[in-house]
Structures are given as C-alpha cells and as structure tokens.
Amino acid sequence: DVKVTQSSRYLVKRTGEKVFLECVQDMDHENMFWYRQDPGLGLRLIYFSYDVKMKEKGDIPEGYSVSREKKERFSLILESASTNQTSMYLCASSLPAQGEALHFGNGTRLTVT
Amino acid sequence: LAKTTQPISMDSYEGQEVNITCSHNNIATNDYITWYQQFPSQGPRFIIQGYKTKVTNEVASLFIPADRKSSTLSLPRVSLSDTAVYYCLVGDIETGGFKTIFGAGTRLFVKA
Numbered sequence: 227d228v229k230v231t232q233s234s235r236y237l238v239k240r241t242g243e244k245v246f247l248e249c250v251q252d253m254d255h256e257n258m259f260w261y262r263q264d265p266g267l268g269l270r271l272i273y274f275s276y277d278v279k280m281k282e283k284g285d286i287p288e289g290y291s292v293s294r295e296k297k298e299r300f301s302l303i304l305e306s307a308s309t310n311q312t313s314m315y316l317c318a319s320s321l322p323a324q325g326e327a328l329h330f331g332n333g334t335r336l337t338v339t
Numbered sequence: 340l341a342k343t344t345q346p347i348s349m350d351s352y353e354g355q356e357v358n359i360t361c362s363h364n365n366i367a368t369n370d371y372i373t374w375y376q377q378f379p380s381q382g383p384r385f386i387i388q389g390y391k392t393k394v395t396n397e398v399a400s401l402f403i404p405a406d407r408k409s410s411t412l413s414l415p416r417v418s419l420s421d422t423a424v425y426y427c428l429v430g431d432i433e434t435g436g437f438k439t440i441f442g443a444g445t446r447l448f449v450k451a
Contacts, residue, residue: 266443268441268443269383269426316382328375330382332381333381333382
C-alpha cells in the first residue's frame with residue numbers, strides 16, 4: 227500500500243513566519259501534489275511536481291513555493307505566513323500514467339495567528 | 340479543464356442504494372472521471388475511475404453515458420461507515436503531469 231506521510235498533523239505559526247510543510251511518499255511516484263482544503267471550497271491545487279526539481283503552478287500558487295530535491299519528498303513553503311493561509315493542507319502522489327489515482331496523506335492543519 | 344458540479348449533500352438509510360450524479364459538460368476527449376471518498380480528518384481515498392460506459396469494483400459502480408457529460412457513482416447497500424464526502428473529478432493531462440480539479444464534493448449522511 228502506498229504511504230504518503232505528512233510531517234505534522236497540526237501546526238500553529240505566527241503571521242510573517244516562514245513555514246515548511248513536508249511530505250514523503252514511499253512508492254517511487256513521479257507525481258506529487260499540494261492541495262489546500264477549506265470548508266465549502268473543496269480541494270484546490272497549489273502546486274504539483276512531475277519530476278525532481280520540476281514544478282508546475284496549480285490554481286492558487288500565490289504566497290506559496292515548493293521544493294522537490296528528491297523524488298520521495300515534496301515540500302510546501304509559505305514564505306511569509308498570513309492568516310488567510312490557515313487551512314488544511316493535503317499532499318498527494320501518483321504514477322505518471324494517464325488516469326492514475328492520487329494517494330493522499332492525512333493532512334496538516336495549519337493555523338496562522 | 341472540465342469543471343464538475345455535484346449535489347452539496349444527500350441523506351440515505353442503511354441498506355439503501357445511493358446514486359450520486361456529477362455533471363461535467365466540458366469534459367475533454369482525454370479526460371478520465373474519478374471518484375474519491377473522504378472521511379473527517381483524513382485525506383481523500385480513491386474509489387473508482389472510468390472513461391466511458393460502466394465500471395464496477397468491490398466498492399462501487401460508475402455509470403457514464405455515451406456523451407460523457409455526466410457520471411453517476413452508485414454505492415450498493417450503504418452502511419453508517421459510508422458517511423463521508425464524495426468528490427467527482429475529471430483528470431487532465433498536461434505536460435506529462437496529472438492535473439485534477441476537485442469540486443466541493445457531496446456530503447453523504449447515512450442514517451440508521
């Protein structure tokens with residue numbers, strides 16, 4: 227079974243702090259994704275990566291950056307956290323073939339005060 | 340990218356069959372239709388995927404008409420543990436990646 231592990235379940239940060247959210251997958255998947263989930267808005271794609279050091283912007287990349295130095299690890303970075311970035315963040319991975327299922331971690335609930 | 344529309348919520352009783360319909364009028368030729376299930380405090384979990392006609396697995400069936408502008412997830416004989424949010428989404432391939440759009444989902448509440 228694919229395992230996608232997010233480093234923190236809950237995180238509380240202050241406005242203006244630099245925040246790192248880490249995600250590791252153990253199935254050698256090429257694709258990795260970061261979503262945020264907010265009530266009533268569903269999941270929105272922030273960034274995705276289809277290979278090491280490759281990244282593509284999703285629907286809401288503003289205020290975020292990503293890093294993929296190793297195939298198994300995909301980091302989401304909030305350069306200067308703001309209160310409107312309080313959310314549930316979900317990482318996912320998948321194989322590159324068309325239609326491959328996304329495998330999600332259990333999420334990091336980030337609160338920015 | 341095709342956008343999806345599905346009911347916000349549905350109620351059912353244990354043992355009933357539940358059908359959740361999703362509209363995706365602008366689906367493209369290369370798009371697959373995928374359904375995910377999400378329980379509170381967990382990430383979404385893949386349920387079923389299809390391209391056209393009907394697909395069935397041990398958990399659900401997926402019905403897709405010929406025009407592919409909608410799809411229906413069918414859950415046979417639901418139980419309390421099927422209470423969850425169900426997402427319909429249409430997958431798109433861009434530059435070698437797999438980009439998906441999740442809608443707001445359908446909150447299914449199964450009652451005893």
